[in-house]
Every structure is written in structure tokens, then in C-alpha cells.
Amino acid sequence: MLEFIIQNNVMCHAVEAMLFASIGCAILSVLITQMNISSIGFTMSHAAFAGGAAGVFFGFPMLLSAVVTSLATALVMGPLSYRTRMHTDTTLGVLFGTMMALAIFFIALMQSEGRGFDAASLLYGNVISLYREEIYALVVIACSIILLIVIFGKEISAITFHRKMAEISGIRVAPVYYLFLFLIAVNVAFCLPIVGGLLLYVWLVTPAAIVYQFCPTIRQMFLAAPAVAGCISIFGAVAGIVWSLPVGPLTAVLFSLVFVLAVAISPKRKVCRQIY
Amino acid sequence: MTGTDSPPCIDLKDIWTTYEGAAYPVIKGVSLRIAAGEFVVVGGPNGAGKTTLLEAICGLLPLVKGSITVCGREIPKEKIGILCDVGYVIQNFDFHPFTPYTVLDVVRMGRYGRIGWFSRESQEDLDAAMEALRLLRIDHLRDELIGTLSGGQQQKALIAHNLAKKPSVLLLDEPFSNLDVMTRDEVSSLLCDICESGVPVVMVSHAFDSLPRRDIRVVVMQKGKLVLNTTSQAGDVADIIRSAPVAG
Ligand SMILES: Nc1ncnc2c1ncn2[C@@H]1O[C@H](COP(=O)(O)OP(=O)(O)O)[C@@H](O)[C@H]1O
Ligand SMILES: [Mg+2]
Numbered sequence: 419m420l421e422f423i424i425q426n427n428v429m430c431h432a433v434e435a436m437l438f439a440s441i442g443c444a445i446l447s448v449l450i451t452q453m454n455i456s457s458i459g460f461t462m463s464h465a466a467f468a469g470g471a472a473g474v475f476f477g478f479p480m481l482l483s484a485v486v487t488s489l490a491t492a493l494v495m496g497p498l499s500y501r502t503r504m505h506t507d508t509t510l511g512v513l514f515g516t517m518m519a520l521a522i523f524f525i526a527l528m529q530s531e532g533r534g535f536d537a538a539s540l541l542y543g544n545v546i547s548l549y550r551e552e553i554y555a556l557v558v559i560a561c562s563i564i565l566l567i568v569i570f571g572k573e574i575s576a577i578t579f580h581r582k583m584a585e586i587s588g589i590r591v592a593p594v595y596y597l598f599l600f601l602i603a604v605n606v607a608f609c610l611p612i613v614g615g616l617l618l619y620v621w622l623v624t625p626a627a628i629v630y631q632f633c634p635t636i637r638q639m640f641l642a643a644p645a646v647a648g649c650i651s652i653f654g655a656v657a658g659i660v661w662s663l664p665v666g667p668l669t670a671v672l673f674s675l676v677f678v679l680a681v682a683i684s685p686k687r688k689v690c691r692q693i694y
Numbered sequence: 695m696t697g698t699d700s701p702p703c704i705d706l707k708d709i710w711t712t713y714e715g716a717a718y719p720v721i722k723g724v725s726l727r728i729a730a731g732e733f734v735v736v737g738g739p740n741g742a743g744k745t746t747l748l749e750a751i752c753g754l755l756p757l758v759k760g761s762i763t764v765c766g767r768e769i770p771k772e773k774i775g776i777l778c779d780v781g782y783v784i785q786n787f788d789f790h791p792f793t794p795y796t797v798l799d800v801v802r803m804g805r806y807g808r809i810g811w812f813s814r815e816s817q818e819d820l821d822a823a824m825e826a827l828r829l830l831r832i833d834h835l836r837d838e839l840i841g842t843l844s845g846g847q848q849q850k851a852l853i854a855h856n857l858a859k860k861p862s863v864l865l866l867d868e869p870f871s872n873l874d875v876m877t878r879d880e881v882s883s884l885l886c887d888i889c890e891s892g893v894p895v896v897m898v899s900h901a902f903d904s905l906p907r908r909d910i911r912v913v914v915m916q917k918g919k920l921v922l923n924t925t926s927q928a929g930d931v932a933d934i935i936r937s938a939p940v941a942g
Pocket of ligand 1: 716
């Protein structure tokens with residue numbers, strides 16, 4: 419898609435994958451952090467990881483098995499976490515551990531069978547392994563997320579502000595909640611081959627955490643998060659390929675560096691020392 | 695103004711409600727009829743079920759037994775319709791200073807339910823929000839972040855959020871607990887005006903010094919039961935609630 423700017427084929431592929439993956443993830447990260455559903459977010463991303471690993475091991479299409487497990491997690495845990503908060507966090511914690519264990523189990527098996535390459539790309543992702551169609555799918559997902567945020571803008575803002583007050587104002591909260599769990603599940607599964615199961619969660623939290631330091635309103639966060647995540651991801655992809663570094667981990671580290679910098683210069687941490 | 699001559703706006707018939715996972719019902723057989731233009735004060739000790747009663751009236755809780763009708767609509771069938779029509783100022787809120795919404799944003803949200811899924815906010819919606827801000831005298835705060843306001847100012851913003859809705863019934867859960875004495879009087883006279891316009895106001899409160907000077911229905915809850923239901927004047931409410939019979 420971006421061949422007209424980037425002539426180098428490999429580079430173009432990597433940049434496209436990282437850019438479109440990060441746009442979808444960054445917008446969802448604003449929702450995940452503002453709706454306080456990060457525990458279900460990371461459980462779902464690790465469910466996709468475990469599903470992907472099992473899929474690769476048994477020779478199923480990785481994408482399909484990742485989508486299925488992450489959707490199944492959303493279906494099972496969604497209703498639980500929608501109602502009560504406290505004890506579901508514990509349940510999600512246990513589930514998260516189980517998913518991680520399953521993923522590691524299959525990856526270790528693959529390594530012992532001499533399929534180390536498959537295992538490594540599941541762990542850390544592989545930006546240039548994608549088919550063209552998978553990149554188109556990422557574009558479609560990112561556009562759907564943007565479209566749904568625009569269509570349900572007022573419902574989302576009310577729900578992220580205060581779920582109970584949104585319900586009292588007459589908004590049907592549950593359909594919106596499940597719609598976004600569904601989007602997270604699909605998005606997570608499609609991003610898995612690019613950034614890898616271990617790092618997926620960086621993309622689903624850090625963009626919102628970075629822009630939160632500077633944006634006073636949610637509208638600004640929704641605009642700034644994909645912009646910032648896109649820039650970091652493009653830079654990571656280019657730098658990774660130019661210097662032959664692993665793109666996924668490099669970009670994840672870049673995200674964290676930008677986050678640290680953002681916190682350091684955040685206006686939200688400034689204290690007014692002037693008394694008069 | 696006893697609610698017997700005009701059809702009741704709120705009609706509770708022997709309601710029993712519970713919370714999900716609770717072992718026993720929290721509200722046990724409460725019947726109550728509230729007519730248009732009534733001002734109701736709900737009293738009773740902590741844990742008596744006052745908040746639960748308000749939540750049941752807007753259909754937020756499962757009804758084990760009995761029936762609830764609000765403005766001619768029945769719960770749970772027409773729950774969303776009722777919620778779009780009822781103002782309910784909740785008791786516990788605590789907004790983080792960096793909550794990314796301004797006071798105006800929050801007040802506008804009051805109307806989002808009744809605007810409906812695919813429609814945009816109209817000028818009328820914005821005007822209603824601005825009017826609510828003016829009524830509570832917080833229009834100068836409209837661009838401040840909600841979490842940076844004082845507890846009392848946040849409370850006013852939440853009342854404005856519900857007034858923007860132009861509700862047909864107004865429920866308030868301890869709305870005075872964060873307000874200073876002067877502001878209580880202001881809010882109280884505002885509630886009185888709303889009530890005179892025909893909207894029944896049901897208020898849970900422990901602050902009896904700033905009640906409007908008009909007929910007030912006093913309802914006392916104890917251990918999930920309604921132990922007193924009488925009409926009185928503002929000055930007598932405190933004494934009536936103190937001397938309410940004890941539930942068995
Ligand atoms: N979410 C809940 N789950 C289970 N029980 C609850 C819940 N909220 C309140 N209760 C119980 O319901 C009773 C009434 O509570 P509430 O209506 O909040 O009292 P108050 O009159 O102080 O407003 C209390 O005994 C409380 O323990
Ligand atoms: Mg209460």
C-alpha cells in the first residue's frame with residue numbers, strides 16, 4: 419500500500435504491518451485504560467497467544483486459533499467482569515497465568531522438535547512474515563475501530579466516564595461493552611504475528627499511558643494515541659530493518675522510553691511553586 | 695397532596711429486591727405511591743435500604759416480587775424508557791483529578807441516553823445542558839475538568855447532569871452531604887421549584903435544616919422495610935424521623 423513512498427519491499431512491508439497494527443491497538447488502548455478493563459485486556463491478549471501457539475503446534479492456521487481463543491475468553495470473562503469487579507480480577511489473574519503456561523508449553527515443545535523459528539516468531543513477532551491479505555485485514559480492522567468510535571462516540575464517552583451513570587442516563591451499556599471486547603479480541607489476534615505474544619500488551623496499554631500525560635480530554639487522547647503509536651512503530655520498523663535489529667522488541671522498548679520521557683515532562687506532574 | 699386524587703408518578707406495590715449474590719432480600723415488601731409535584735424525604739439509619747430503594751425505582755436492580763410503575767411504565771419491561779426519563783443523582787462518586795472530561799461534557803452526558811444510538815446532539819441538547827449549568831450556578835466552571843472541582847462543585851455538576859435530562863421524576867441520594875449551608879439552601883429552593891413544576895422529587899437525606907418550606911412527605915426506612923409514611927412541614931421532619939417506630 420505504501421510502495422509509492424517506500425521503494426524497499428521488505429521495509430515497506432514492515433512499516434505497513436507496524437503502522438496499521440499500532441493504530442488499531444492505540445485506539446483500543448485508550449478504551450482499555452479509561453474503561454478500567456486492563457485485566458480482561460491482558461487476559462485476552464495472552465489467550466490469543468496461547469491459541470496461536472497451540473494452532474501452530476497442531477498445524478492449524480495460527481490466526482484462526484488465536485481469534486477463537488481470544489473470543490472465547492471475551493465470551494466467558496466478559497459477563498463476569500461486566501458485573502462485578504473485585505473477585506473477577508483474581509479469576510482473570512489465574513486465567514492469564516494458565517494462558518501463559520499453555521503458550522510457553524507449546525512453544526517449548528516446538529523448540530524441542532526443532533521448530534525454533536515458529537516458536538521465536540510467536541514469542542517476539544515477525545514483521546515481514548505477513549501475507550499481503552493479512553495487512554489488508556489489519557487496515558480493515560483499524561478502519562472499523564475508527565468508524566465505531568465515531569459512530570458510538572457519545573455512548574463511549576459516557577461509559578468511560580462512569581459506567582453506572584451512563585446506564586442511569588438510559589444508555590444500553592452492555593452492547594457497547596461487548597462490541598469492544600469483540601474488537602479487542604479480533605485486533606489482538608491479528609497483531610499477534612507482528613509483535614508477538616509476549617509484547618502484545620505493550621501496544622494495548624502504553625500508547626494511552628503516553629498520551630494520558632498530555633491530553634486533558636478523551637477526544638484528544640483518541641486522536642493523539644494512534645498518531646504517537648504510529649510514529650513510534652514506523653520508527654521502530656525502519657530502525658530495526660536498517661540496523662538488523664528485531665523490530666517488535668525494539669519498538670516495544672521505544673514505547674517504554676517514550677513513556678518514561680512523557681512522564682518526566684508531563685504537565686500533570688508539575689507543581690506550581692509560585693505563591694504570589 | 696397525598697397522591698390519592700391524581701394517578702401516581704411512582705407506584706411501588708409490595709416490592710422485594712436483592713443484590714446479585716446477596717443471601718437475603720434488601721428491600722422487603724415496600725409499597726409506596728408518589729404523585730406529581732410531591733416532595734419526598736427518605737430517612738432512616740445507614741444500611742436501611744434507602745439507596746437500594748432509589749435504585750429499584752429506576753430499574754437498576756432485579757425485582758424478586760412486586761411491581762414498580764414509573765410514569766405509567768413498568769419495570770423491567772420498559773427499563774430503558776424509564777431510565778431516559780428519570781433523574782437519579784447517585785450517592786458515591788469520586789472522580790480522579792485527571793478524569794478526562796470537563797464539567798460541560800459531564801452535564802451533556804445526561805441527555806445521551808434519550809438522544810438515542812445513531813443521532814447526534816442537537817442545539818436543543820446543548821441548550822438544555824447550558825441551562826442546567828446556569829440553574830446550579832456552575833456555568834463559569836464548565837471548561838474545568840470534573841475531577842479538579844471540590845466535592846460540593848462535583849455534586850452540583852451531577853445534579854446539573856440530571857437536570858439537563860429534563861426528568862419527569864427526580865431522585866437524589868444524599869445530595870447535601872458535600873454542600874455548604876448556603877449552597878444547600880440554594881439547591882433546596884431549586885428542588886422546590888422543580889417540584890412545583892410537577893416533577894416529584896424523592897430525596898434521601900440526613901440534613902433537615904435546609905428543606906423547602908412546603909408540604910413534605912416523610913418516608914422512613916428501617917432494615918429494608920417502610921416503617922413510616924406521613925406528610926409534614928419542613929420544620930418537623932427531623933423530629934418525625936427521630937421518633938419513627940423501630941422495625942421488628
Ligand atoms: N452491591 C451490594 N451487594 C450486596 N448487598 C448490598 C450492596 N449494596 C448494599 N447492600 C446491602 O443492602 C443494605 C442496604 O444498603 P443501602 O441501600 O446502601 O443503605 P442506605 O440506607 O445506607 O443507603 C445494606 O445492608 C447493604 O449491606
Ligand atoms: Mg445510601
